[in-house]
Amino acid sequence: MRKKILIACSHFWPSIGGLETSMGQLGGELVAAGYDVSVMTLAFPGRSADSHEGVAIISVDMPAFQHAIRAAVASGAYDTCLLIQDPLGTIVWSVEQLAPPAHTRVLVQPIINEDGYARWKDKQDFRQRLAAILKSSTAALTMTKSGPDHRFMREAGVEPVYLPNASSQAVPAGDFRQQLGIPADRFVILHVANLYWVKNHIGLIDALPDMPANWQLVMIGTPTGATDCVAAVQAKLASRPEIKYIPGLPPEWVSAAMRAADVVVLASHGEGSPITLLEAMSHGKPWLATPQCGAANDHLGGFITDLPGFMPRLRQLAANRALRKELGEISRAHWSECYAWPVVLRGWTDLIETGRLQRSFEPGAALVERMRQVRAALGDAAVPAGNAPEALLGEFARRIDFGAFHVDAYREGPVRFGWVGTVPERPDEVNSLLIPAMGSRHQMAILDEQAAPAQAAAFFQSIDVLLLTSEQDYALSAAVAAMACGVYLLGVRQGRLAELLERQPGAQLAAPSGAALHEAMNWCSGNGAELRRRGYKQAQQVALRAAGAAP
Numbered sequence: 001m002r003k004k005i006l007i008a009c010s011h012f013w014p015s016i017g018g019l020e021t022s023m024g025q026l027g028g029e030l031v032a033a034g035y036d037v038s039v040m041t042l043a044f045p046g047r048s049a050d051s052h053e054g055v056a057i058i059s060v061d062m063p064a065f066q067h068a069i070r071a072a073v074a075s076g077a078y079d080t081c082l083l084i085q086d087p088l089g090t091i092v093w094s095v096e097q098l099a100p101p102a103h104t105r106v107l108v109q110p111i112i113n114e115d116g117y118a119r120w121k122d123k124q125d126f127r128q129r130l131a132a133i134l135k136s137s138t139a140a141l142t143m144t145k146s147g148p149d150h151r152f153m154r155e156a157g158v159e160p161v162y163l164p165n166a167s168s169q170a171v172p173a174g175d176f177r178q179q180l181g182i183p184a185d186r187f188v189i190l191h192v193a194n195l196y197w198v199k200n201h202i203g204l205i206d207a208l209p210d211m212p213a214n215w216q217l218v219m220i221g222t223p224t225g226a227t228d229c230v231a232a233v234q235a236k237l238a239s240r241p242e243i244k245y246i247p248g249l250p251p252e253w254v255s256a257a258m259r260a261a262d263v264v265v266l267a268s269h270g271e272g273s274p275i276t277l278l279e280a281m282s283h284g285k286p287w288l289a290t291p292q293c294g295a296a297n298d299h300l301g302g303f304i305t306d307l308p309g310f311m312p313r314l315r316q317l318a319a320n321r322a323l324r325k326e327l328g329e330i331s332r333a334h335w336s337e338c339y340a341w342p343v344v345l346r347g348w349t350d351l352i353e354t355g356r357l358q359r360s361f362e363p364g365a366a367l368v369e370r371m372r373q374v375r376a377a378l379g380d381a382a383v384p385a386g387n388a389p390e391a392l393l394g395e396f397a398r399r400i401d402f403g404a405f406h407v408d409a410y411r412e413g414p415v416r417f418g419w420v421g422t423v424p425e426r427p428d429e430v431n432s433l434l435i436p437a438m439g440s441r442h443q444m445a446i447l448d449e450q451a452a453p454a455q456a457a458a459f460f461q462s463i464d465v466l467l468l469t470s471e472q473d474y475a476l477s478a479a480v481a482a483m484a485c486g487v488y489l490l491g492v493r494q495g496r497l498a499e500l501l502e503r504q505p506g507a508q509l510a511a512p513s514g515a516a517l518h519e520a521m522n523w524c525s526g527n528g529a530e531l532r533r534r535g536y537k538q539a540q541q542v543a544l545r546a547a548g549a550a551p
Contacts, residue, residue, distance in 0.1 A: 002036045003079040003352065008069045008091050012041040013052040016222055016248060017194055018275040019111075023084070025168050027055035029345050035352070038078075040069055069094035076101040080352045084109040086116050087130050096133055105355050108134055109141035109163075112149035114292040115198050115270025121152070131156035138355045143273035144295045145493040145511055154494070162511065163351070164361050165273035165295060166344035167335075169282045173252035176260035180244060186216045187318045190261035192254060192276045193268065194222045200290075201233045204267035205240055207307040208314075215318065220257060222248035258283040262324060263317050266293050267307060277302070281335035286327035288313055298493070300363055300371045301331025316378065323374070330371050334363050362516045365523040368508060376505065415528045417521065418445045418463035418487075420456075420478040421470070433469040433492065436514020442521050449474045453481075460485035464532060465524050467517065471497040486539040488531040490520055506531070506538030 009023045027037045031054035043059040050057050060068045073081045073095055081100070085091035087110045100106055110130070120126045134140035135158055142149040142160040153160040182188060189208075193199035201219065208217060219237075223230045237245050249257065258264065264280035266289040273295035280287045280302075287302030288310060297304055303313050317324055337343065338361045350358045417438075423430055423446065438444050444467070447459040456478070460466070466482040468475050468491035479489055479500060489507035491497045501507040510516040524531055 002034060004036045004077060005030055005038070005352065006072055006078040006081045007037065007039045008041075008072075008081065008083045008085075008094070009039065010042055010085055010089060010091065011044070012039050012057060014046050014048075015044055019084075021167075021251070021275050022165055022273075024052070024055075025166065025341065026348065028053050029341050030348065030352075031055060033345065033349060040072060066090040066094045070098060073100050073104065073106060074098060076104060078104055080105045080107060082107045082109065084111065086111045086113075087126075088116055088119065092130070092133060095137075096129065105138040105352065106136075107139050107141060107351055108137040109143070110134070110149060111143070111272040112147070112152060113198075113268075113270030113272050113294050114148055115268075117148040117152065117270075121148075127152070127156060131158055134158045139351055139357070145298045146495055146498045147272075147294045147297065149272070149294075151495050161351075161357050162361065163347045163357060164298070164339055164344060165275065165278060166339050166341045167275055167278035167282055168341050169279070170251040170255040172256035172259050173250075174256055176253070176256040179256075180218070182216055182218075182244075182260070186214055187212075188261045188263075189215065189217045189314065190257055190264045190280075191217070191219045191266070192221065192257070192264070192279075193266065194248075195224050195230045195233050196226050197229045198269045200267040200269050202236050203307055204265065204310070205236050205243065207267070207310045211242070212318070215314075216244065217242075218244045218246070218257065218261070220246045220249055220254060254279070255283070258285060261285055263288060263314065265310065265314075266290065266296065267310070268293050270294070271296065278335060278339050281331040281339065284328040284332035286317060286324055286331060288317075297498075299331075300334040300367060301327050301329075323378075326370075326374060330367060330374070333367055337363050337367065360511050360513050360516050362511050362519070365520065372508070413528075415465060415525050415531070416445065416463045417442055417465045417467055417524075418447065418459060419467045419469070420447045420449050420475065422449050426470070429469045433512065433514055433517060434467070437467060437469075437517035437521055439518050442518075442525070447478075449478070456481055457485065460487050463487060464528065464535070465490055465521070467521070468492065468497055468501075469512075469517075471495040476500060483535075483538050486532070486535040488524065488535040488538075490517070490524065492517070504538055506534035506536075 007023055007027060009019060011017060011020050013020060013024055023039065027039055030037045038056040038058055040058040040060060042065060043061050047059060069091060081104060083091050083095065092108055092110055095106060139161045140153060140158050141163050142153065143165050144150055145162055150160050177184060191204060211217065237243060258279055264276065264285050264287045266274055266276055268290060270292050271294040274293055277287050277289060277296050277299060281299065289296040289302065289304055290306060291304050305313060347357055347359060350356065419434060421429065445463055447456060460482045465488045468479055468489060471494050476496060482489060489501055491501050491509055492512035493509040494512055498509055501509055508520060510520040
């Protein structure tokens with residue numbers, strides 16, 4: 001008998017947007033996999049049918065929406081119910097203090113971006129109630145590895161289940177450049193986002209003044225009910241006639257635009273997992289995004305920078321066709337490995353069939369290294385000064401007595417691993433990360449987190465790789481001390497730790513899972529000479545910073 005799946009989301013076909021695209025594709029993929037799928041969503045004036053591509057649509061007026069979702073979950077009619085929305089909406093709250101039937105799995109995916117999180121992160125009652133809902137669900141899903149959704153859950157004692165967004169590629173409708181009269185040699189910058197304040201159209205336009213004559217910014221975005229935003233964007237565009245604006249396009253023409261672009265940009269104040277970037281990656285395009293763009297921070301093949309850094313990065317890309325090609329290939333490969341529907345669908349079927357995710361979504365070590373080499377070749381010339389990683393490095397470097405930390409001699413032999421922590425006080429880290437990371441292959445030296453500087457110095461000089469499984473202060477201090485001793489750093493992609501290690505030459509990040517860390521440790525074991533070289537280069541940079549000779 002076909003299992004019945006209910007997806008509860010605020011918007012669906014024929015409405016156009018990232019959520020609608022994602023849920024439409026998920027529904028279609030689940031139907032193709034043999035499930036009976038229904039979507040419960042808000043009534044939409046232009047909806048002319050109660051089904052779309054095999055997915056049944058249950059349209060509900062706003063006043064009854066929350067109650068209808070609660071009743072559906074409680075009814076026992078569905079084997080799995082997926083609730084997806086920003087917690088500032090009503091959908092997630094529809095199951096508060098609800099005990100669903102034993103056979104019904106409830107998957108909750110709160111879309112928490114930086115913009116929305118700032119509105120409630122200090123409201124303790126809101127946080128506690130939301131955490132209670134997530135803890136009572138079968139699985140609490142995040143779309144990022146270290147974004148605000150992941151950070152909130154970790155802080156609230158909720159075990160996050162990382163299941164990334166996915167995208168499929170529509171067949172391009174035609175030649176986009178020819179359709180718009182854009183010369184073949186023009187450097188095309190593409191921005192795709194509906195007209196909402198959070199998408200920051202005006203910020204992007206202002207960040208790209210006086211573009212060279214051979215550049216072309218194309219902005220595609222449907223006007224929305226946010227009439228003040230629409231009016232402001234239109235007024236700004238009126239002052240910049242060189243920008244081509246298109247008020248919305250069907251998927252096949254967005255795909256054509258992606259194929260025609262040289263780079264895709266996103267300037268949002270907040271995103272969960274932007275489908276625009278996944279579509280760009282599927283087309284093999286480099287991309288550029290602001291730090292607030294959620295899951296963009298997890299993607300390879302592009303750059304994260306504040307808006308003042310957009311113009312320098314775009315100049316690099318415009319001047320270097322080979323760089324665009326290399327980044328595009330990395331983008332496409334990462335999409336294929338982690339974000340294509342055949343890959344992500346297996347995660348959804350894991351949850352539907354067993355209630356547990358049985359796989360991770362990490363790019364291979366070779367692809368991560370390929371991206372690192374691109375960054376190393378470019379240097380930091382286009383990265384604005386005062387960014388978060390450098391600020392964190394300086395913050396923790398100031399706390400350390402560097403007189404005790406120095407590199408004595410170049411190490412040789414098998415790669416040696418170390419971990420800092422007080423084992424009885426860190427049972428979750430030890431059991432869920434440290435032990436699975438070691439497996440049966442790797443040994444681990446352990447230093448108590450309260451050790452004196454001289455003990456720590458001797459410890460760091462005896463190991464090659466420091467495994468970091470926490471973003472707490474003691475771990476960040478240990479990371480900087482290890483850098484000073486030429487130790488390579490392997491950390492979980494989480495909060496401040498991810499910020500600290502993102503651009504360090506002798507470090508890499510992995511998903512916060514034992515399997516992902518084990519795979520990364522396997523790479524380290526097979527690349528001792530390379531990681532030692534990087535560690536020593538990193539030690540030199542730390543020494544220069546400590547001496548005040550480098551920013």
